[in-house]
Amino acid sequence: MSDHALELLSISCTFHSKDNPGQRYTAVADTTLRIKAGEFVSVVGPTGCGKSTLLNVGAGLLEPSSGTVKVFGQTLAGINTRAGYMFQTEALMPWRSAIDNVMVGLQYRGVPDAQAREQAEAWLSRVGLSGFGDRYPHQLSGGMRKRVALAQTLVLDPDIILMDEPFSALDIQTRQLMENEVLDLWNAKKKAVLFITHDLDEAIAMSDRVVVLSAGPATHPIGEFAIDLARPRDVAEVRTQPRFVELHTQIWEVLRDEVLKGYAQQLKKAA
Ligand SMILES: Nc1ncnc2c1ncn2[C@@H]1O[C@H](COP(=O)(O)OP(=O)(O)OP(=O)(O)O)[C@@H](O)[C@H]1O
Numbered sequence: 001m002s003d004h005a006l007e008l009l010s011i012s013c014t015f016h017s018k019d020n021p022g023q024r025y026t027a028v029a030d031t032t033l034r035i036k037a038g039e040f041v042s043v044v045g046p047t048g049c050g051k052s053t054l055l056n057v058g059a060g061l062l063e064p065s066s067g068t069v070k071v072f073g074q075t076l077a078g079i080n081t082r083a084g085y086m087f088q089t090e091a092l093m094p095w096r097s098a099i100d101n102v103m104v105g106l107q108y109r110g111v112p113d114a115q116a117r118e119q120a121e122a123w124l125s126r127v128g129l130s131g132f133g134d135r136y137p138h139q140l141s142g143g144m145r146k147r148v149a150l151a152q153t154l155v156l157d158p159d160i161i162l163m164d165e166p167f168s169a170l171d172i173q174t175r176q177l178m179e180n181e182v183l184d185l186w187n188a189k190k191k192a193v194l195f196i197t198h199d200l201d202e203a204i205a206m207s208d209r210v211v212v213l214s215a216g217p218a219t220h221p222i223g224e225f226a227i228d229l230a231r232p233r234d235v236a237e238v239r240t241q242p243r244f245v246e247l248h249t250q251i252w253e254v255l256r257d258e259v260l261k262g263y264a265q266q267l268k269k270a271a
C-alpha cells in the first residue's frame with residue numbers, strides 16, 4: 001500500500017468561459033502534490049490562483065482536464081469517500097439544528113439515529129459546543145458555526161481532511177482558538193490534512209510542510225518548505241520563535257511577487 005494518503009499527479013484544470021464558450025482559462029497546470037498519511041500540508045497562494053480548484057479535484061468534486069488523483073494508492077473515480085471536506089463558504093443547513101447538521105453525514109451512511117446522535121453529541125462537546133445542539137445556525141456566532149462545521153466533518157472520522165480557508169472569516173482570537181483546536185484534534189488522530197489558506201502565518205504555524213502556488217493562470221507549485229518547528233505547538237506562541245520568523249522570511253520571499261501578480265490580475269479582470 002502507498003504511504004501517501006492523497007496524490008494529485010500532473011493535474012491541469014481548464015475552464016470554458018460562461019459568456020464566451022470558445023474562450024478557455026487554464027487555472028491549474030501540471031501540478032503534483034503528495035500528502036502522506038498523517039501529514040499536515042498547507043497550500044498557500046494568491047487569491048484566485050486555483051487553491052479551491054485543486055481541493056475540489058482532491059475531493060473528487062471536480063474532474064481535472066488531465067492528470068490523476070490517487071487515494072491511498074488507488075486511482076480516484078468519482079467522490080473521494082475517504083475524505084472529509086470543510087468548505088470555504090458556510091455549508092451548514094439552515095433548517096437543521098446544530099446536532100442535526102453534525103448527524104446528517106452519519107445518517108447518510110446508515111448509522112441508526114440514536115447512535116448517530118450520541119456520536120454527534122460527543123463531537124459537539126469536543127469542539128466546545130455541548131449544550132448548543134438544539135440551536136439553529138442563525139442562532140450561533142460565526143465562530144460557533146465553524147465549530148459545528150468542524151464537528152460535521154470530523155464525526156465521519158475521515159482519513160483525509162480537506163480544509164479550504166476554514167477560519168478566514170473569523171476574528172484573530174477566535175481563529176487562533178480554532179487553529180489550536182484543530183491541531184489538538186489532529187495530534188490525537190494524525191490524519192492526512194490538506195489545508196488551504198492565503199495566510200502564511202497560519203500555514204507555518206499549523207503545518208509539517210508548506211507548498212507555495214504561483215499566481216494564475218496556469219498555477220503550479222513554485223516552492224515547498226518543511227516546517228521543522230517542534231510539536232505540540234500553540235499557534236500564537238510559535239509565531240514568536242526565531243525559527244518561525246526565519247521560515248516566514250524565506251517563504252514570503254517566494255510568495256510576495258505572486259501575491260502582487262495575483263492582485264494585478266484581479267484588478268485587470270474587474271476593469
Ligand atoms: N467552474 C469554473 N468555471 C470557470 N472558471 C472557474 C471555475 N472555477 C474556478 N474558476 C477560475 O479559476 C481560477 C481559480 O479559482 P479558485 O476558486 O480555485 O481560486 P482560489 O485560489 O481558491 O481563490 P481564493 O483564494 O480567492 O479562494 C479563478 O480565476 C476562477 O475564476
Ligand SMILES: [Mg+2]
Binds near residue numbers: 052053088164
Ligand atoms: Mg478558494
